[in-house]
Amino acid sequence: xxxxxxxxxxxxxxxxxxxxxxxxxxxxxxxxxxxxxxxxxxxxxxxxxxxxxxxxxxxxxxxxxxxxxxxxxxxxxxxxxxxxxxxxxxxxxxxxxxxxxxxxxxxxxxxxxxxxxxxxxxxxxxxxxxxxxxxxxxxxxxxxxxxxxxxxxxxxxxxxxxxxxxxxxxxxxxxxxxxxxxxxxxxxxxxxxxxxxxxxxxxxxxxxxxxxxxxxxxxxxxxxxxxxxxxxxxxxxxxxxxxxxxxxxxxxxxxxxxxxxxxxxxxxxxxxxxxxxxxxxxxxxxxxxxxxxxxxxxxxxxxxxxxxxxxxxxxxxxxxxxxxxxxxxxxxxxxxxxxxxxxxxxxxxxxxxxxxxxxxxxxxxxxxxxxxxxxxxxxxxxxxxxxxxxxxxxxxxxxxxxxx
Amino acid sequence: xxxxxxxxxxxxxxxxxxxxxxxxxxxxxxxxxxxxxxxxxxxxxxxxxxxxxxxxxxxxxxxxxxxxxxxxxxxxxxxxxxxxxxxxxxxxxxxxxxxxxxxxxxxxxxxxxxxxxxxxxxxxxxxxxxxxxxxxxxxxxxxxxxxxxxxxxxxxxxxxxxxxxxxxxxxxxxxxxxxxxxxxxxxxxxxxxxxxxxxxxxxxxxxxxx
Numbered sequence: 001x002x003x004x005x006x007x008x009x010x011x012x013x014x015x016x017x018x019x020x021x022x023x024x025x026x027x028x029x030x031x032x033x034x035x036x037x038x039x040x041x042x043x044x045x046x047x048x049x050x051x052x053x054x055x056x057x058x059x060x061x062x063x064x065x066x067x068x069x070x071x072x073x074x075x076x077x078x079x080x081x082x083x084x085x086x087x088x089x090x091x092x093x094x095x096x097x098x099x100x101x102x103x104x105x106x107x108x109x110x111x112x113x114x115x116x117x118x119x120x121x122x123x124x125x126x127x128x129x130x131x132x133x134x135x136x137x138x139x140x141x142x143x144x145x146x147x148x149x150x151x152x153x154x155x156x157x158x159x160x161x162x163x164x165x166x167x168x169x170x171x172x173x174x175x176x177x178x179x180x181x182x183x184x185x186x187x188x189x190x191x192x193x194x195x196x197x198x199x200x201x202x203x204x205x206x207x208x209x210x211x212x213x214x215x216x217x218x219x220x221x222x223x224x225x226x227x228x229x230x231x232x233x234x235x236x237x238x239x240x241x242x243x244x245x246x247x248x249x250x251x252x253x254x255x256x257x258x259x260x261x262x263x264x265x266x267x268x269x270x271x272x273x274x275x276x277x278x279x280x281x282x283x284x285x286x287x288x289x290x291x292x293x294x295x296x297x298x299x300x301x302x303x304x305x306x307x308x309x310x311x312x313x314x315x316x317x318x319x320x321x322x323x324x325x326x327x328x329x330x331x332x333x334x335x336x337x338x339x340x341x342x343x344x345x346x347x348x349x350x351x352x353x354x355x356x357x358x359x360x361x362x363x364x365x366x367x368x369x370x371x372x373x374x375x376x377x378x379x380x381x382x383x384x385x386x387x388x389x390x391x392x393x394x395x396x397x398x399x400x401x402x403x404x
Numbered sequence: 405x406x407x408x409x410x411x412x413x414x415x416x417x418x419x420x421x422x423x424x425x426x427x428x429x430x431x432x433x434x435x436x437x438x439x440x441x442x443x444x445x446x447x448x449x450x451x452x453x454x455x456x457x458x459x460x461x462x463x464x465x466x467x468x469x470x471x472x473x474x475x476x477x478x479x480x481x482x483x484x485x486x487x488x489x490x491x492x493x494x495x496x497x498x499x500x501x502x503x504x505x506x507x508x509x510x511x512x513x514x515x516x517x518x519x520x521x522x523x524x525x526x527x528x529x530x531x532x533x534x535x536x537x538x539x540x541x542x543x544x545x546x547x548x549x550x551x552x553x554x555x556x557x558x559x560x561x562x563x564x565x566x567x568x569x570x571x572x573x574x575x576x577x578x579x580x581x582x583x584x585x586x587x588x589x590x591x592x593x594x595x596x597x598x599x600x601x602x603x604x605x606x607x608x609x610x611x612x613x614x
Contacts, residue, residue, distance in 0.1 A: 009500050
C-alpha cells in the first residue's frame with residue numbers, strides 16, 4: 001500500500017466525476033495540440049516548400065490558385081502559358097533562374113511534372129539512386145513516391161490523365177524510372193519528374209485521337225505550352241519591377257508565393273485562433289471540474305482524511321493523497337489527448353483528402369507538446385493547490401467529533 | 405504506559421468553559437473504563453490522550469514520551485505507531501476494502517506485519533470472508549469488528565475507544581468489549597474506553613466516572 005494506490009482507489013470510487021474530468025481535460029489538450037500542429041504544419045509548408053522560388057508566372061486568374069498548384073502542388077493547375085513568351089522573360093538580367101513546369105498527368109495520384117534538370121535544385125534535392133532524366137519518357141521520382149508505391153529503378157508505368165488517380169483515362173506511353181531522389185521532407189518527395197517533352201509528347205498523341213472525336217481542340221493545344229514558370233531573382237530589385245511589368249504588359253500574371261501564402265495563412269489563422277481560444281476555455285472548465293472533484297473530496301470525505309491522520313499520516317501525506325488524485329487525472333488526460341491527435345487528426349484529414357496524395361501534416365515537435373504541457377500543468381497545479389489547501393488547516397479533533 | 409498530569413482544556417478562554425480531567429496512570433495490559441454523560445468532555449479527554457488536541461495545561465505521557473513536546477509531524481507518526489483508536493461508527497476509509505484499509509493503516513504507521521498475521525486477526529474477528537468487501541457492504545457489527553482490527557493491527561501501546569458500543573445491540577456490545585479486552589492483552593497494550601454506555605460497566609474493575 002502506498003499513497004499512489006490510495007489515490008487510485010479514491011479515483012476508482014467515483015468513476016463518473018473522474019471520467020468527466022479526464023474527458024474535458026483531454027478534449028482541451030487535444031484541441032490545443034491539434035491547432036498547434038495545424039499551425040506548425042502550415043508554417044512548415046510555407047517555409048520549406050517555397051525553396052528558392054521568389055515568383056511564379058502563370059496564366060491570369062487567381063494568384064493563390066497559381067501558387068497552390070505550382071508551388072505546393074495542391075490545387076488544380078491554372079491554364080497554360082506560351083513557353084516562348086515565358087522564355088523571353090527568363091532572359092531578364094535580374095532573374096537568376098526560371099524553371100518551366102508543365103502538368104497534365106498523374107501516376108496513382110502522384111503528380112507527374114514536366115520540367116528541366118534545374119527543378120530539383122530549388123529544393124536542394126539530390127539523387128539517391130540512378131541518374132537524371134535525359135530522354136523523353138524517363139522520370140525521376142521523389143522519395144515518398146518510391147516508398148509508397150514500392151517503385152525502383154527500371155520500373156515502368158502508364159500515367160493517367162489529370163491530377164487525380166483514375167483508371168479510365170490512361171495514356172499509352174510508358175514512363176521508365178531512371179532515378180530516385182533522396183528524402184528532402186519537401187514537396188518534391190511526392191512528385192514524379194520528367195522533362196517537358198515527355199508531357200508534350202503524350203498529349204500530342206492524345207490530340208490526334210481527340211481531333212477524330214471532334215473534341216474541343218483549343219484545350220488540348222499543349223504544344224510548347226507550360227503551366228508556370230518558377231522564378232528566382234538574382235537580387236531584390238527583381239521584386240520591384242518584374243511582377244509589375246508582367247501583370248501590366250502581358251497576358252500572364254506574376255504571383256509572389258510568400259505573399260499569397262502569408263495571406264492564406266492569415267485567413268486560416270482566424271479559425272485556428274478561435275478554436276485555440278475555445279480550447280483554452282475548455283481547459284479552464286477542466287481545471288474547475290478537477291478543482292470541484294478534489295474540493296468535494298476534501299470537504300465530503302473530511303472524516304476519511306482525518307482518520308488517516310489517526311493512522312499516523314502527516315498533514316502533508318494527506319494533501320498528497322488528494323493531490324495525486326488530481327495528478328493521475330491530468331496525466332491520464334494528457335495521454336488521451338496526445339493519443340487522440342496522433343490517431344484522430346490524421347484520420348480526419350484522410351476523410352477530407354483532396355485526392356492529391358499529400359501529407360500536409362507535420363509531426364508535432366516535442367517542444368510544442370512540452371509548451372502545451374507546461375500551460376496545462378500550471379492551470380492544473382492551481383486547481384489542485386486551491387482544492388488541497390484547506391487540509392493545511394484541518395482540525396482532526398473537530399471532524400472526528402462531528403462525524404460521530 | 406500512559407500517564408496524565410493535571411490536564412485542562414479550554415475551548416474558549418473568555419467563556420471560561422474549561423474542562424479539567426482526573427489524573428490517570430495505566431501500565432501494560434491494564435484497562436480503564438471512563439463513564440460519563442454526554443457533553444462533559446469525554447471525547448475531549450480522549451482526543452487529548454491521543455494528541456489530537458493540545459491541552460491548555462498539563463501533560464500526557466505515553467511510553468515515557470511527553471507527546472505534546474513532539475512536533476506536529478512527529479506527533480502524527482507517534483500516534484500512528486503507538487495509539488489505536490476506536491470510534492463509535494466507521495473507522496476506515498470508504499474507498500478501500502477491508503484488507504486494503506488494514507494495509508493502509510500499516511503503511512502510515514510505518515510498520516510491517518506478515519500477511520499471515522493479518523489473516524489470523526481477520527479470522528479471529530470473523531472478517532476473513534469479507535476482506536475484499538468495501539465498508540458499505542458491511543453490517544454494523546462487522547464494521548465495529550473492523551474498527552477493532554484497525555486499532556490493533558499495528559500493535560499499539562495504547563488503545564483508546566470512544567463510545568465503541570453505543571450503536572450496537574446487547575449481544576454485539578458484549579462481543580466488542582470482550583474482543584477489545586482480548587486484543588489489548590494479546591498486544592500488551594493498555595485499553596481505555598470512554599463511554600456513556602453503562603452496559604459495559606460489569607466488564608471492568610477499573611472505572612472512573614466523570
